Amino acid sequence: MNPFFLALILIVCGGIVSLLFWNKPHFVRTIPVLSISGGSVAGLFSALNNFSAPHNPGVEWLWLGRFPLSFRMDPLSAFFLIPVFGIALVAALYSYDYLDQPKKGLRSAANYFFFSLLVAAMGLVVCADNILSLALSWELMSIASCFLVLYDFELKDNRQAAYIFFIFTQAGALFLFAAFGLLYAETGSINLAAASTLPDSLKLTFFLLAFVGFGSKAGIFPLHIWLPHAHTAAPSHISAFMSGVMIKMGIYGIIRFYLLLETKSLIYGQIVLCVGVISGIVGIIYAVGQNNIKRMLAYSSIENIGIILIGMGLGMFGVASGNQALAFWCFTGALLHVLNHSLFKSLLFMGAGAVIHGTGSPAIDRLGGLIKGMKFTGTAFLAGSLAICALPPFNGFVSEFLIYGGAFLGSFFEGPDFLVSALAIVSLAVIGGLALACFTKAVGTVFLGEPRSPEATRNHECGKFMRLSMAALTLSCLAIGIFPAIIVRPLTGVTATILKTAEIPRTELLDLCHHISLGAAIFLALTLLVFMFRQYLYRGKEIHSGPTWGCGFTRPTARIQYTGTSFGAPLQDFFSSIAPLHEDYSTLKGPFPGAASYQSVPEDRAEKVAANGVAQPVLRTLKRLRWIQHGNIQLYIAYIVIAIILAVIITVLI
Amino acid sequence: MRTTILLVISLLLLPVLAAFIKKVKALLTGKKGPPLLIKYFTLAKLFAKGSVYSTSTTFVFRFMPVITLTVALTVLLFLPLAGSPSLLSFRGDVILIFYLLGLARFFTICAALDTASPFEGMGASREAFFAIFSEATLFMVLILFFRISGSLSLSGYFSGENAINVWRPEGGLLLLVVAALFMVLLTENARVPVDDPATHLELTMIHEVMILDHSGPDLALIEFGSWAKLYFYAALIANILTPVIEGRPWITALFFLLIITFIYFAIGVMESITARYKMNLVPKFILTSFAFAFFATILTMELSR
Numbered sequence: 001m002n003p004f005f006l007a008l009i010l011i012v013c014g015g016i017v018s019l020l021f022w023n024k025p026h027f028v029r030t031i032p033v034l035s036i037s038g039g040s041v042a043g044l045f046s047a048l049n050n051f052s053a054p055h056n057p058g059v060e061w062l063w064l065g066r067f068p069l070s071f072r073m074d075p076l077s078a079f080f081l082i083p084v085f086g087i088a089l090v091a092a093l094y095s096y097d098y099l100d101q102p103k104k105g106l107r108s109a110a111n112y113f114f115f116s117l118l119v120a121a122m123g124l125v126v127c128a129d130n131i132l133s134l135a136l137s138w139e140l141m142s143i144a145s146c147f148l149v150l151y152d153f154e155l156k157d158n159r160q161a162a163y164i165f166f167i168f169t170q171a172g173a174l175f176l177f178a179a180f181g182l183l184y185a186e187t188g189s190i191n192l193a194a195a196s197t198l199p200d201s202l203k204l205t206f207f208l209l210a211f212v213g214f215g216s217k218a219g220i221f222p223l224h225i226w227l228p229h230a231h232t233a234a235p236s237h238i239s240a241f242m243s244g245v246m247i248k249m250g251i252y253g254i255i256r257f258y259l260l261l262e263t264k265s266l267i268y269g270q271i272v273l274c275v276g277v278i279s280g281i282v283g284i285i286y287a288v289g290q291n292n293i294k295r296m297l298a299y300s301s302i303e304n305i306g307i308i309l310i311g312m313g314l315g316m317f318g319v320a321s322g323n324q325a326l327a328f329w330c331f332t333g334a335l336l337h338v339l340n341h342s343l344f345k346s347l348l349f350m351g352a353g354a355v356i357h358g359t360g361s362p363a364i365d366r367l368g369g370l371i372k373g374m375k376f377t378g379t380a381f382l383a384g385s386l387a388i389c390a391l392p393p394f395n396g397f398v399s400e401f402l403i404y405g406g407a408f409l410g411s412f413f414e415g416p417d418f419l420v421s422a423l424a425i426v427s428l429a430v431i432g433g434l435a436l437a438c439f440t441k442a443v444g445t446v447f448l449g450e451p452r453s454p455e456a457t458r459n460h461e462c463g464k465f466m467r468l469s470m471a472a473l474t475l476s477c478l479a480i481g482i483f484p485a486i487i488v489r490p491l492t493g494v495t496a497t498i499l500k501t502a503e504i505p506r507t508e509l510l511d512l513c514h515h516i517s518l519g520a521a522i523f524l525a526l527t528l529l530v531f532m533f534r535q536y537l538y539r540g541k542e543i544h545s546g547p548t549w550g551c552g553f554t555r556p557t558a559r560i561q562y563t564g565t566s567f568g569a570p571l572q573d574f575f576s577s578i579a580p581l582h583e584d585y586s587t588l589k590g591p592f593p594g595a596a597s598y599q600s601v602p603e604d605r606a607e608k609v610a611a612n613g614v615a616q617p618v619l620r621t622l623k624r625l626r627w628i629q630h631g632n633i634q635l636y637i638a639y640i641v642i643a644i645i646l647a648v649i650i651t652v653l654i
Numbered sequence: 655m656r657t658t659i660l661l662v663i664s665l666l667l668l669p670v671l672a673a674f675i676k677k678v679k680a681l682l683t684g685k686k687g688p689p690l691l692i693k694y695f696t697l698a699k700l701f702a703k704g705s706v707y708s709t710s711t712t713f714v715f716r717f718m719p720v721i722t723l724t725v726a727l728t729v730l731l732f733l734p735l736a737g738s739p740s741l742l743s744f745r746g747d748v749i750l751i752f753y754l755l756g757l758a759r760f761f762t763i764c765a766a767l768d769t770a771s772p773f774e775g776m777g778a779s780r781e782a783f784f785a786i787f788s789e790a791t792l793f794m795v796l797i798l799f800f801r802i803s804g805s806l807s808l809s810g811y812f813s814g815e816n817a818i819n820v821w822r823p824e825g826g827l828l829l830l831v832v833a834a835l836f837m838v839l840l841t842e843n844a845r846v847p848v849d850d851p852a853t854h855l856e857l858t859m860i861h862e863v864m865i866l867d868h869s870g871p872d873l874a875l876i877e878f879g880s881w882a883k884l885y886f887y888a889a890l891i892a893n894i895l896t897p898v899i900e901g902r903p904w905i906t907a908l909f910f911l912l913i914i915t916f917i918y919f920a921i922g923v924m925e926s927i928t929a930r931y932k933m934n935l936v937p938k939f940i941l942t943s944f945a946f947a948f949f950a951t952i953l954t955m956e957l958s959r
Contacts, residue, residue, distance in 0.1 A: 001904040369770070371712050382714070382764075392750060392758040404749050408800050418955060422797050429793035432753070433786030434761055440782055444767030444775075450710050515744035522731070522742065523754065527724045530875070537871035541704040548769045549867055551856045561777025562767070570783045574655055574937060 003046040004073060004081075004127070005059075008120040011039035011088075015116030016642070019281045022109035025102050032112035033511040036119065042091035043123060047073070047081035052493050058129050068190070070129040075494040076259075077126040079335060080252045083342035087244045091237040097417045097463030098237055098357065110152055111434045117240065118246070124520035125249050128189045131180040138176065138249075142169035142217075145246060148238045149230045161229035168216055168226035176213030179257075182206050193259040207268060210257045218250025220309065221279040222606035224302045224317070228290075231298035232362075236353020239294055243301045244283045244346035248338050251308055258316065259498055266320045266417070266458045273313025273420060275445070280306025284434040284574045288441065288568045289602035292362050293352045296442060297345065300388065303431060304381040305348050310424050311403040314410055317417065324408045325505050330497045333402030336488065340359035340395040340480065343622050347473035351381035354462040355446060361455040364445050364564040371447040373459040378447040380470040385439035388475045390432055393520035395480035397460065398488075401516060402509075404428060437571055452558050484521045485513040565600065578605065655902055660735040663911075666890075670879040671918050678922025679852075693881075697862030700874035708867050710770040719868065719875035722807050725758035726882035733889055734812045736910035738900040743809035748796055751808070752789070755842075755883070759785055766864035773856040777863035780933065784848065784860075785939035788841045791834055794947035798831060801954050812893040821897045828894055829951040835894075836920070837943035838853035839887040841936075843880065848926040858930070888917045 014035025021027035050056055051074045058072030095115075099108045119560055121144055124137035146169065149162040186202060187194040198206055216223035227247070231239045258268060285304030290296035311334030318327025354377040355360050355370060371378030387394035407428070410421035451457045461467075480487050488509060496504045552558045570600075584599040673693045679685025703732055707715070732747050734740040765772035800806055802824075803816040811818050820828050841848045844861030856863050865876050892913040899906050931939060 129718050369710070371714070378712075386757070386760065389756065389760060390753060391760060392753055395752055397750075401746060401749055405746055406804055407804070408797070409928045411797050413801060414955070422794070422951065425793050429789045430786055432756065433782075433789040436727075436763075437782035437786065440760055440763040440767070440778070444764050444778065448712065448714060448764060448768040449770035449775075459799055509867055512746060515746065516750070518744070519728075519747070519750045523724065523728050526728055527720060530727070534871060534875060537701055537913055538705070538872075540872070544706040545709050546706055548710050548770065548771045551773050551866075556771075558770065560772045561770050562772055562779060567767075567775060567779045567782070570779060571786075573934075575785070578856070627894050 003049075004123070007039045007043035007046060007085075008043065008123050009039075011036050012120050013116075014039070015113035018109045018112040022106045025105060028105050028109050028112070029096050029099060029219060031304055032109075033092045034117060035090040035110075036116055037089045040085040040092070040119070042073070043081060044084040044089070047078045047085065050078040051075055060290070067132050068130065070135040070191075071124065071127040071133055072129040073127050075497045076252075076256065077287060078490070079128040079494045079616065080248065080338070082411070083245050083248060083339055084119065084122045085340050087214065087241055087346050089348065090350075090472055091115075091241045093465050094240070094353070094469040095235075095237040095301065096465040098235060098353060098466060107151060111148060111235065111238070114144045114147040118148060118241070122245065122249060128192075128253055130192055131183065132190055133175075133193070133636070134181060134388035135177065135581045137204075138173060139620035141246070142166075142173060144305060145169070145230075145242060149234045151235045151238070151300050152233070157229075158233040161226075165226045165230040168223070172213045172223070174213075175209050175216070176253075179206050182209065188516075190258075192260055194261040195257070198261070199617065200263070200265075204265075204267065205262055207257060209252060209272075209381045211290035214250040214253030214257070215275070216250070218254070218305050218309075219302050220246050220275050220305060221282045221302060223610070224279070224283070224606045225604065225610055227302060228525060228604070229272065229296045229297040229618075231301070231349075232292055232294045236294070236349055239297075239439075240346035240349035243298065243349055247301060248342060250336075251305065251312075251338055253346065253384070254309075255312060255498070258312075260471075264320050268318065269316030269320055270420065271313075272309050272316055273424060276306045276309025276311075276313050277423060278306070279303070280310060280431045281427055281434070282306075284438055285571075285579050286604060288434060288438045289565075289572050289579055291364050291565060293355065293364050293367075293442065293446065294362055295348065296364070296438065297348050297352060300435070300438060301345060303343075303435065304345065304388070307400065307403070307428065307431065308337050308341070310334075310428065311337060311399075311406070314403065314406050314421065314424055317410055317413075317421070318406070319499065321413070321417075323409065324499075324501060325508070326406050327499055328492075328495055328501075328504055329406030329509065331403050331407065331499065332488065332491055333399050333406060334490045335491060336402060336484075337396075337399035337495065340387070340399045340477070340489070343473050343477050344384045344394070344396060347380060347384040347470060347477065347602035350466065350470050350473070351377050351384060354466055355381075355459075357462055357466075358459040360456045360458075361453070364442065366453040367446045367456045368558065368561065369447070369449075369454040369456060370459050374461045376461060377470065380474050381447060383474045383477060385443050387481070389439050391436075393478070393481045393500070393523060395477045395484075398426065398481060398484040398513075398516055400432070400561045401512070402488075405512065423599075432533075434571070441564045441567045445562075445567065449561050450558040452561065452563070452596045482517060482524075483515050485510055486565055503605060519554055531555065533599070572602070578604070579603070656738045656907070657741055658739070659733055660907055660910075661730060661741070663731075664730075664735065664885060665882075667911075668878065669697060671885065671914070672881045674915070674918050675804055675922040676926070678919055679926050680741045682923065682926040693877075697874050697878070700877070701871055703870040705868075705870035705872055708769050711765075711768045711867070714761070715765045715867075716769040716872070718761040719872040719879070721761040722758045723875045723882075724880035724932040725754045726879040726886070727761055728754055729886050732808050732881055733886060734809045734893060735889060736893075736896055736903070737813055737817065738903060738907075739809040739813045743807045745806050745810075747807040747809075749806075752796075756785075756789075758879070758883075762861075762864055765868075769867045771867065773859075773863050774866060776789055776857070777860045780860045780936075781864065784841055784936055784940060787937055787944065788838045791838050791940065791944040791947050793943060794835060794951060795831055798947065798951040799952060801951070808890075817898065818894060819898060820895055824954075827953045828944045830953075832891055832894055834946035834950070835887065835891050836917075837940065837946075839884070839891065839917075840921070840924070841940050841943075842887060843884040845921055847928050847931045847939065850925075850930045852925075853930075885914075891917055891924040898938075 014032040017034040060070040072471045119139035128134035146166045219227040287299035311330045315327045315330035387396045390396040390400040407425045492506045580603045582603045663948045677687040731742045763778040766778040849860040
């Protein structure tokens with residue numbers, strides 16, 4: 001454990017140093033980038049060392065002489081540490097160029113400080129071994145991330161985003177603390193492992209409380225409301241880190257707590273699977289309608305959380321029904337998707353960041369043709385889009401392939417469970433189709449075609465460090481996609497320890513990986529052949545260039561192009577009951593109409609319900625109690641005195 | 655060996671089969687129609703030409719023909735023909751196949767958007783939209799096939815002991831699947847009533863409009879790829895319908911080719927007697943195929959007890 005803590009200390013030190021020397025432009029970025037990336041590399045090594053060490057002695061010490069904190073790294077924690085440190089490393093590199101804003105020295109320094117805290121807190125979350133240490137590191141993570149969202153605090157939208165985020169993290173934490181309280185009240189132990197001794201009747205309540213708490217962090221529908229706001233407001237490397245890694249802490253919590261319960265009831269799988277299906281489909285439907293590129297990516301994170309939950313839910317089915325192969329495939333697939341999503345989603349957020357950096361606009365419908373000026377970013381974003389649509393030969397395909405494989409095994413169930421398994425397969429297919437629509441829209445509108453606005457014309461390619469981090473992520477997506485065995489082999493060990501079985505169908509899984517490699521190799525070889533054939537056909541031929549065929553229209557402008565909104569319109573229309581479009585249209589009036597305007601905003605159902613159904617009534621009720629709060633200090637002191645007297649009287653009476 | 659020979663014959667037949675649909679349509683409307691070898695001439699003509707590229711386009715546009723053709727050829731490698739196993743096969747290859755077809759679709763859509771043409775954008779939008787439903791049907795069919803054959807590869811579905819075939823005792827319900835797959839075939843290959851390959855109005859097209867700007871050898875590659883894709887779907891259906899005659903593989907192969915021809919004939923007839931749907935009716939059409947597949951799967955649930 002020691003190298004791990006040293007890595008965390010190194011990371012946090014970088015943040016502190018940056019904060020101390022905020023007015024020295026050389027220090028503000030160089031020191032924290034060096035120490036965060038150095039610490040991340042060290043952390044990666046310590047995680048890899050513990051990958052196959054199921055019985056690692058933990059570390060324990062007393063905090064404030066009274067509260068025992070304990071941390072332990074088992075293979076599951078070690079696995080989650082890989083995206084934590086891996087993405088922290090690339091995000092830190094990326095930020096070197098991205099935060100190159102000399103006038104905002106203090107702000108960048110604060111950003112590095114909270115970023116380092118966030119990385120360290122996540123490291124602690126996945127290693128926490130009792131409820132105190134988990135609660136502390138969880139809160140540290142939440143608070144650090146709230147401050148990170150506030151980077152551009154002058155904008156009202158961003159302050160509002162941070163506020164919503166804060167409310168959600170704290171409300172989610174309340175549910176977690178309720179689960180902890182239940183555990184402590186029932187077993188008298190603060191050790192997480194005590195959860196397995198809970199009576200069966202309480203296990204489900206305990207799990208549901210924790211599921212809501214962790215789920216709000218993971219962004220399951222309908223607890224996702226904070227996610228699109230926070231991810232849009234944060235600087236891009238932070239969005240990448242939050243979407244790639246932080247929401248996975250919710251997934252980690254769900255897996256960990258499920259395993260702690262050691263239960264074999266079917267209901268857990270059913271709950272997780274259904275929530276996964278809903279989050280997956282609703283998330284991607286919302287994503288298609290978005291016009292802000294980062295908002296779109298945020299909604300697509302909800303979809304991917306859905307896919308992970310589908311895998312986990314099926315895995316829980318397997319555990320409950322004693323179908324080892326099903327459990328093994330689906331858990332491995334879900335875990336692999338955690339890693340894969342952290343890679344390609346960070347890549348996409350970084351690409352989006354480069355677009356915003358290069359053009360100043362995040363609005364998809366105002367961009368276009370960027371790949372000509374930003375060839376590198378465009379290609380990387382294209383690769384990330386292919387990966388997130390789970391298309392071979394990229395990594396997203398491998399994890400979905402494993403989940404599909406498991407789901408098909410599950411389709412041998414009889415009765416309602418068969419329907420659930422079939423539902424999982426069909427919804428994965430539908431999610432795949434919707435993701436394809438969503439990301440062809442993003443790539444096609446932002447990077448291809450002609451620029452739709454002056455901002456899009458003035459684009460410029462991003463700096464070397466930004467390109468370096470995107471290149472690293474693209475290559476890892478491709479590497480896992482073509483050679484899945486390198487990551488699946490160690491991953492099977494993790495799955496085996498968490499499922500506590502010795503007999504695992506490992507060879508079968510590795511065979512599959514080889515098949516995927518074979519498929520990718522055949523496809524790439526054929527691509528090369530066809531490409532050479534095409535070159536042969538074009539040998540010595542005349543290649544002309546001219547304008548696009550306008551179908552008889554002679555004066556085309558860039559504005560006649562299909563926009564992202566029009567591309568997604570048929571879909572939006574079809575799913576309007578789930579994702580309604582709010583339209584404002586000032587109709588033309590009179591024989592000589594003046595200027596007219598049209599505006600459409602995709603509405604988030606859950607957000608609307610939360611605002612109108614929860615927040616407004618609460619505010620109305622609380623408004624009636626405003627008279628208590630009058631600003632008179634003397635009376636406030638009187639309240640305190642009265643409260644103390646009442647408390648004393650009540651305790652004496654009882 | 656038999657599969658290789660059949661595959662080569664199939665590849666050679668692709669242009670003829672594509673022309674066959676045209677011929678059927680012409681004959682049904684009282685015209686003479688082009689010769690059956692017309693598509694060979696078209697290919698030769700396109701191969702001999704150069705190309706004009708729009709100044710709006712990028713490498714995505716030029717890469718798309720390569721990807722679509724490669725995907726179609728790769729998919730054919732996994733295709734069992736007339737009861738004999740495919741050249742390549744592994745557990746789970748069906749998932750790879752349908753995701754590879756997704757990859758081809760991704761590039762087709764992107765290449766269309768790359769041209770900055772509003773018409774191509776329109777086609778791309780529809781292509782992305784309709785595919786969602788046909789994928790749902792396809793995976794529903796895969797679930798059914800998995801339950802019948804216990805296998806997750808095309809070869810496992812259509813060859814060997816548990817081959818999926820209409821002529822087997824429980825084959826009746828496969829007729830529903832055949833109907834569903836035929837509807838998916840029409841959708842995925844841009845045929846009437848979803849799309850009209852023969853239309854002259856860009857506003858109403860889907861697949862044809864997305865390749866408006868491609869020319870010369872690039873267009874030839876795309877065309878050949880789309881014929882191969884159509885053949886893939888037709889062969890899926892033909893594999894279900896072909897009666898496998900024990901010990902007489904070549905007769906089986908003959909039946910197979912006849913059924914393939916019949917499917918192409920059916921496409922031609924379909925295009926002659928129906929009009930294309932309004933765009934907002936197309937999802938309902940494809941979802942009907944999903945209902946068929948779903949219903950067939952539910953039936954197996956009872957049968958397998």
